[in-house]
Amino acid sequence: MELNITKMNDKKTNGIFVTFEGIDGSGKSTQASSLLRKVQESGLNAVLFREPGGTRISEQIRQILLSTKHTEMSSITEVLLYSAARAQLTEEMVIPGLRDNDVVICDRYYDSTTAYQGYGRGIDMEFISALTKEAARKIEPDLTFLVDVDADLAEKRSSTIGRKDRIELENYEFKIRVIQGFRDLAEKFPDRIVILDGSKEVEQLTETAWKKIQTLLEKKGIIINLEANSENI
Ligand SMILES: Nc1ncnc2c1ncn2[C@@H]1O[C@H](COP(=O)(O)OP(=O)(O)OP(=O)(O)O)[C@@H](O)[C@H]1O
Ligand SMILES: [Mg+2]
Numbered sequence: 001m002e003l004n005i006t007k008m009n010d011k012k013t014n015g016i017f018v019t020f021e022g023i024d025g026s027g028k029s030t031q032a033s034s035l036l037r038k039v040q041e042s043g044l045n046a047v048l049f050r051e052p053g054g055t056r057i058s059e060q061i062r063q064i065l066l067s068t069k070h071t072e073m074s075s076i077t078e079v080l081l082y083s084a085a086r087a088q089l090t091e092e093m094v095i096p097g098l099r100d101n102d103v104v105i106c107d108r109y110y111d112s113t114t115a116y117q118g119y120g121r122g123i124d125m126e127f128i129s130a131l132t133k134e135a136a137r138k139i140e141p142d143l144t145f146l147v148d149v150d151a152d153l154a155e156k157r158s159s160t161i162g163r164k165d166r167i168e169l170e171n172y173e174f175k176i177r178v179i180q181g182f183r184d185l186a187e188k189f190p191d192r193i194v195i196l197d198g199s200k201e202v203e204q205l206t207e208t209a210w211k212k213i214q215t216l217l218e219k220k221g222i223i224i225n226l227e228a229n230s231e232n233i
Contacts, residue, residue: 015045015101016216017094017139019109022147023179024168025158026198027205031147032107034206039213044102044222047093051108052085055092061085066165073166075121079128082113083135090137098139102222103213110136111144111185111193116167119181120174143216145209146186149198151175 018035020028032048039046052062064070065081086109097104110132117123149157151172158168186193194212196205 015098015103016142016213016220016222017098017104017106018213019106019111019141019144020147021108021111021115021144021182021185021193022198023149023151023154023175023182025154025156025161026147026149027157027202028147029107030202031145031196031205031209032105034202035209035213036105038206038210039103039105044217045100046103046105047097047101048105048107049089049093049097051089051106051112052082054089054106057088058085061088066167068164068166068169070166075117075123078121079113079117079123079131082117083131086110086113086132087135087137090135090139094139095137102217106141109141109144111146111182114185115178115181119184120170120178141192143212144189144193145212146182146193146195147198147205148179148182148186148195151179153199154179 020032022028029050032050036046036048051058052065053059061081061084065073065078065085089106094104094106113132114125114128118125118128154175155172158164183195186195194209196208198205
């Protein structure tokens with residue numbers, strides 16, 4: 001593949017923060033890794049983290065959250081644990097990551113809390129909003145890709161992966177509410193959240209995401225597109 005972008009070191013600013021969101025089985029992790037590859041192949045520094053997780057402490061919290069044994073977990077415990085895992089990831093990895101890299105990618109971030117614990121579990125939205133702001137240390141993603149699929153396709157894809165975690169075992173109505181939550185968020189924050197039609201081919205989705213990233217990087221002065229520039233000469 002021909003590389004047609006270059007770094008403008010003199011203009012280098014902090015990196016951009018990109019998140020992937022969507023229901024379980026929508027294709028987030030597939031897209032996040034495929035985008036990471038694209039960004040790295042172009043010569044940029046990029047890192048990928050997953051939520052909940054990405055640090056020693058957050059991975060332990062992940063175990064508690066997702067264990068199918070923990071059927072007695074209360075919704076408030078759940079939202080606090082997700083937020084605790086996020087706070088640790090943000091301080092330990094995301095903030096330093098944005099200083100040292102051009103692109104930081106996160107497989108889920110705080111929109112998942114709004115969708116799952118807000119729309120799914122019915123926890124007070126104002127409480128969630130205040131909590132997620134603190135947990136994210138007031139950091140906001142520059143760009144969020146919502147990998148949007150319907151509940152049936154998500155279910156079909158999830159079941160091909162094998163064993164389900166505690167959240168994935170939730171009922172169909174819960175999943176419908178979560179999907180609606182993500183769609184409402186996309187409508188509320190159209191400048192930040194880009195909807196990807198997750199029923200499309202993996203490659204096609206990555207291309208769309210990569211184009212959006214390039215535009216944002218150019219705006220931030222992190223890269224320039226030589227091909228696009230040469231067309232103007
Ligand atoms: N665009 C796509 N077309 C067809 N299959 C896909 C597509 N994207 C992902 N898949 C497949 O669907 C399954 C779920 O994908 P993936 O693990 O990326 O989803 P996820 O959103 O990260 O799920 P989870 O929330 O459970 O981590 C995988 O088997 C993957 O190969
Ligand atoms: Mg995943």
